[in-house]
Amino acid sequence: xxxxxxxxxxxxxxxxxxxxxxxxxxxxxxxxxxxxxxxxxxxxxxxxxxxxxxxxxxxxxxxxxxxxxxxxxxxxxxxxxxxxxxxxxxxxxxxxxxxxxxxxxxxxxxxxxxxxxxxxxxxxxxxxxxxxxxxxxxxxxxxxxxxxxxxxxxxxxxxxxxxxxxxxxxxxxxxxxxxxxxxxxxxxxxxxxxxxxxxxxxxxxxxxxxxxxxxxxxxxxxxxxxxxxxxxxxxxxxxxxxxxxxxxxxxxxxxxxxxxxxxxxxxxxxxxxxxxxxxxxxxxxxxxxxxxxxxxxxxxxxxxxxxxx
Amino acid sequence: xxxxxxxxxxxxxxxxxxxxxxxxxxxxxxxxxxxxxxxxxxxxxxxxxxxxxxxxxxxxxxxxxxxxxxxxxxxxxxxxxxxxxxxxxxxxxxxxxxxxxxxxxxxxxxxxxxxxxxxxxxxxxxxxxxxxxxxxxxxxxxxxxxxxxxxxxxxxxxxxxxxxxxxxxxxxxxxxxxxxxxxxxxxxxxxxxxxxxxxxxxxxxxxxxxxxxxxxxxxxxxxxxxxxxxxxxxxxxxxxxxxxxxxxxxxxxxxxxxxxxxxxxxxxxxxxxxxxxxxxxxxxxxxxxxxxxxxxxxxxxxxxxxxxx
Numbered sequence: 001x002x003x004x005x006x007x008x009x010x011x012x013x014x015x016x017x018x019x020x021x022x023x024x025x026x027x028x029x030x031x032x033x034x035x036x037x038x039x040x041x042x043x044x045x046x047x048x049x050x051x052x053x054x055x056x057x058x059x060x061x062x063x064x065x066x067x068x069x070x071x072x073x074x075x076x077x078x079x080x081x082x083x084x085x086x087x088x089x090x091x092x093x094x095x096x097x098x099x100x101x102x103x104x105x106x107x108x109x110x111x112x113x114x115x116x117x118x119x120x121x122x123x124x125x126x127x128x129x130x131x132x133x134x135x136x137x138x139x140x141x142x143x144x145x146x147x148x149x150x151x152x153x154x155x156x157x158x159x160x161x162x163x164x165x166x167x168x169x170x171x172x173x174x175x176x177x178x179x180x181x182x183x184x185x186x187x188x189x190x191x192x193x194x195x196x197x198x199x200x201x202x203x204x205x206x207x208x209x210x211x212x213x214x215x216x217x218x219x220x221x222x223x224x225x226x227x228x229x230x231x232x233x234x235x236x237x238x239x240x241x242x243x244x245x246x247x248x249x250x251x252x253x254x255x256x257x258x259x260x261x262x263x264x265x266x267x268x269x270x271x272x273x274x275x276x277x278x279x280x281x282x283x284x285x286x287x288x289x290x291x292x293x294x295x296x297x298x299x300x301x302x303x304x305x306x307x308x309x
Numbered sequence: 310x311x312x313x314x315x316x317x318x319x320x321x322x323x324x325x326x327x328x329x330x331x332x333x334x335x336x337x338x339x340x341x342x343x344x345x346x347x348x349x350x351x352x353x354x355x356x357x358x359x360x361x362x363x364x365x366x367x368x369x370x371x372x373x374x375x376x377x378x379x380x381x382x383x384x385x386x387x388x389x390x391x392x393x394x395x396x397x398x399x400x401x402x403x404x405x406x407x408x409x410x411x412x413x414x415x416x417x418x419x420x421x422x423x424x425x426x427x428x429x430x431x432x433x434x435x436x437x438x439x440x441x442x443x444x445x446x447x448x449x450x451x452x453x454x455x456x457x458x459x460x461x462x463x464x465x466x467x468x469x470x471x472x473x474x475x476x477x478x479x480x481x482x483x484x485x486x487x488x489x490x491x492x493x494x495x496x497x498x499x500x501x502x503x504x505x506x507x508x509x510x511x512x513x514x515x516x517x518x519x520x521x522x523x524x525x526x527x528x529x530x531x532x533x534x535x536x537x538x539x540x541x542x543x544x545x546x547x548x549x550x551x552x553x554x555x556x557x558x559x560x561x562x563x564x565x566x567x568x569x570x571x572x573x574x575x576x577x578x579x580x581x582x583x584x585x586x587x588x589x590x591x592x593x594x595x596x597x598x599x600x601x602x603x604x605x606x607x608x609x610x611x612x613x614x615x616x617x618x
Contacts, residue, residue, distance in 0.1 A: 022395070022435065053420035056366075056396040084393070086331070086585065087365040108586065111362035111419065113455055115586040123585035126331065146422055148457060149586075275395065276435055277418045277428035277458075 003135040004075065004102035006168055006191050008209045010200075010224045011078055012036045012216035013047025015258050016055070018273040024059050026066040028270070032262070033072050035302060040224030041216050043072070044105055046080035048146060048173070049214040049255055054275040057088045061095050074100035078212075082107030082141060086123060090130040103137040105171055105212070110147040117155040124159055128166050136166050139191065143173035150174075153182060160187060171195055171212045177202070184208060197223045198246055201239040204230035215246050217258050218300065248292045256281045257289055264290055265300035312444040313384065313411035315477055315500050317518045319509075319533045320387055321345050321525035322356025324567050325364070327582040333368050335375045337579070341571070342381050344611060349533030350525050352381070353414055355389035357455060357482070358523040358564055363584040366397045370404050383409035387521075391416030391450060395432060399439045412446040414480055414521070419456040426464045433468055437475050445475050448500065452482035459483075462491060469496060480504055480521045486511070493517060506532045507555055510548040513539035524555050526567050527609065557601045565590045566598055573599055574609035 014036065017028035033043050045067065046052035046060055055063075060079070068074050081092040081104040089106065096104050106127070108120050128136065140159070142151040151170065159167040172180050173195025180199065183192050184206045191209035194200060200211045200223065210227045219242060226238045249257050256274050260281050263271035272280055281289065323345065326337035342352050354376065355361035355369055364372075369388070377383050390401040390413040398415065405413050415436070417429050437445065449468070451460040460479065468476040481489050482504025489508065492501050493515045500518035503509060509520045509532065519536045528551060535547045558566050565583050569590050572580035581589055590598065 048420075053393040054395065054418065056394045056400075059394075059396065084362040085365045085368075086363065087368065091365075109363065111357075111455065112586055113457075116588055119586035119588045122588065126585055146420065148422075276432035277421055277424040279425055279428045279431065 003165070004137055006137070006209070007042065007078055007103050007139070008191065009042060010040065010197075010210050010216050010220070010227045011042035011044040011193070011212040012220055013044045013049040013080070013212060013214060015217050015255065015262065016050045016052070017271055018275055019270075020273075022273070022275055024055065024063060025270070026063060028268075029063065030067060030070045030072065033067060036217070036220050037072065037076060038302070039220040040228070041220040042076045042078060043067075044078045044080065044171075044212045047105065047212065048080075048143065049217065049258065050080070051255060051275050051278065052080045054278070057083065057092050060092055064095060064099055064101075068099050075102050077101040078103040078105050078139060080105045080107065080141065082109075084109050084111045086126050086130070089127050093127060093136065094131050094133065097131060097133045097136050103139050103168070105139045105141050107141045107143070107147055108149045108151060110149050113148050115149060117152055117158070120149070120151070120155055121158055121162075124167070125162070128163055134165070137169075138163075138167050139169040139171055139193070140167065141171050141173070142179075143171075143195065145174070153186060156183065156187060156190070160190060169193065169209060180208070181206065196246070197226070198243055200226055201230055201235055214254050214258060215249055218249065218261050219245050244296060245298060248289065248296070252281065252285055252289060253278070257285070260286050260289055261293065261300070262303065264293075266303045312474070313446055315446070315518070316351065316387055316412050316448070317500065318351060319349065319506075319519050319525050319529070319536045320351035320353040320502070320521045321529055322353045322358040322389070322521060322523060324526050324564065324571065325359045325361070326580055327584060328579075329582075331582070331584055333364065333372060334579070335372060337577075338372065339376060339379045339381065342376060345526070345529050346381065346385060347611070348529040349537070350529040351385045351387060352376075353387045353389065353480075353521045356414065356521065357389075357452065358526065358567065359389065360564060360584050360587065361389045363587075366392065366401050369401055373404060373408055373410075377408050384411050386410040387412040387414050387448060389414045389416065389450070391418075393418050393420045395435050395439070398436050402436060402445065403440050403442070406440060406442045406445050412448050412477070414448045414450050416450045416452070416456055417458045417460060419458050422457050424458060426461055426467070429458070429460070429464055430467055430471075433476070434471070437472055443474070446478075447472075447476050448478040448480055448502070449476065450480050450482070451488075452480075452504065454483070462495060465492065465496060465499070469499060478502065478518060489517070490515065505555070506535070507552055509535055510539055510544055523563050523567060524558055527558065527570050528554050553605060554607060557598065557605070561590065561594055561598060562587070566594070569595050569598055570602065570609070571612065573602075575612045
């Protein structure tokens with residue numbers, strides 16, 4: 001079977017910078033992606049935390065071209081490609097595969113609720129058939145709190161049986177360890193990424209693939225280090241340490257909070273912008289966040305240094 | 310203020326026919342739209358019941374061109390144009406306005422949940438600014454069960470105050486009469502369409518604009534007749550009669566059930582197809598539905614007759 005190796009380790013659902021007119025700021029995104037790669041993080045661009053569902057398919061295709069055109073390694077990329085409409089999912093997925101991305105992270109169609117496993121199976125099948133490329137590697141995206149369309153164990157079983165070479169893993173953002181544990185047990189070899197680094201050590205100890213976590217935007221080196229060295233004696237101490245940082249961000253609207261942190265440590269207020277329907281942190285939230293980060297002695301080394309895009 | 314008059318009466322969220330390879334069947338859609346117009350129904354194409362969120366923006370733009378190109382009256386159209394990403398909403402809305410559609414039905418961005426009224430206000434504002442056309446008439450689309458992003462009274466108040474010429478009405482699919490009543494009271498002159506004909510008479514009696522209802526695909530003439538003659542002495546009897554039909558459909562997955570009915574009465578099984586993640590009715594569901602329709606003596610006159618597309 002030709003095609004990319006299964007992905008593992010830590011990926012960041014890279015936050016997306018916007019220009020003053022709310023366009024995508026491709027140059028800043030390239031710099032951020034490079035900063036993350038240099039710290040051991042893969043690039044799950046177009047994730048929930050990338051505000052990906054606030055971007056059009058055209059914007060995402062253009063960005064993938066810019067990122068790879070800037071020399072960033074497509075083999076380290078797992079762009080989110082799942083949309084409500086099959087033609088959109090097919091178009092973006094095909095483009096990602098052609099550019100050499102090692103995988104795609106695929107939400108189910110998420111407008112219609114209460115849909116059956118049969119309907120979701122058909123949706124994924126249709127995408128796989130239409131993309132029609134042996135290099136396609138799908139990581140399912142289970143995020144019931146936002147998509148409201150869960151990926152059940154029964155659906156995974158059926159997809160893996162029918163498309164063993166294409167459906168190779170999952171990101172579980174449910175936060176429900178019992179669901180992650182059930183997948184690790186029932187589907188050995190299926191690459192299970194937790195949607196948070198809070199259970200990264202546990203996931204690695206149980207045969208998981210790694211994590212794709214929002215706060216990998218903020219704390220990439222430490223999280224990547226734990227994924228690589230989870231068998232080291234100080235692993236639990238590292239896990240406990242990174243949980244402190246995550247707790248701070250989780251108390252706030254996560255996406256604007258991460259953007260405030262990047263803006264602050266990069267010395268670049270442009271980073272604070274979000275696209276509606278999201279809104280920026282209030283002045284109070286922002287001051288509170290930065291005070292807490294300072295109290296923790298937190299830094300983002302290398303972010304403020306001049307970079308060549 | 311130049312631009313279209315406020316819309317009223319009954320509109321059908323026209324079901325979308327698909328070809329064997331799941332492409333959009335534009336010819337059948339044109340015929341269906343013509344059949345609906347001839348029975349007094351306006352065309353809320355690209356509604357929830359049109360499987361609109363399973364269509365790409367490009368498919369919807371092409372369909373609008375085909376519908377108007379076939380001579381159907383754009384003044385009777387209120388296409389659904391609200392998408393998750395502002396650029397998509399802007400693109401489709403601009404096209405609809407340019408073609409002369411009297412209004413657009415606009416879902417809020419629906420991927421991110423728990424967003425603030427401020428964020429939704431900014432989203433609608435951004436769309437209005439970017440479309441930048443005095444002819445734009447927005448009917449907000451409140452469907453919390455599916456979108457999971459409600460349009461609150463506070464948001465409506467703010468939008469109507471800021472954009473009195475653009476934000477002119479709403480479709481309320483919540484099924485919650487108390488919410489509809491609150492809008493009728495607080496926003497006189499704001500065109501309130503109920504999302505079901507089950508409260509059509511009550512809505513008209515309280516100053517509402519009409520309804521945009523799934524089952525207007527099946528029962529257009531009777532529903533349009535009640536909207537036009539709601540002050541007649543037999544109005545309640547008509548309301549009671551049409552409720553019987555709606556009850557039959559509501560007991561089933563609504564979209565595939567309506568397609569089964571159209572397929573049956575048109576003598577055209579092609580109509581049964583749905584796009585994933587939806588699935589067709591089971592054989593049992595189908596037989597049960599058709600038996601109930603027969604028991605009711607239901608017919609769809611004119612649907613099976615040869616039509617010129």
